[in-house]
Amino acid sequence: MRDDQPLATRQEVADHVGVPVGTLAAWAYRGTGPRYIRVGRHARYRWSDVEKWLDQHTEGAA
Template sequence: MSMDPAPQAADAKLLSAWLTREELADELGVTNKTIARWHTEGSAPPCTKVGKKILYRREAVQQWLISRERGQL
């Protein structure tokens, strides 16, 4: 009896709009520790927690980045 790959494909599609803390750190070029510090300081992008896993919605991270834009550095 073979397993239907459809549930795995559905899971991948369901989570395709979300990033793990590790993926977010990689995309932003910072460490996981930096993201954890941002959470402590209250300056991290919004997230959701599922069990022990912390997930960031790509769209929310993009909005967070836009909110941090400045005219000149």
């Protein structure tokens, strides 16, 4: 399956989710954040993985 959107940077995901970049890095270290891809020394995210992660962390009544 191919995601047609370009991979997102950690900064782009942090801005989208509304958290500091350091929080995303900490989540990645602990394995609790959205799935990401290592491209060399850089973390890149598929938007579909970010949205799926957000859906999994949605709380409250529907």
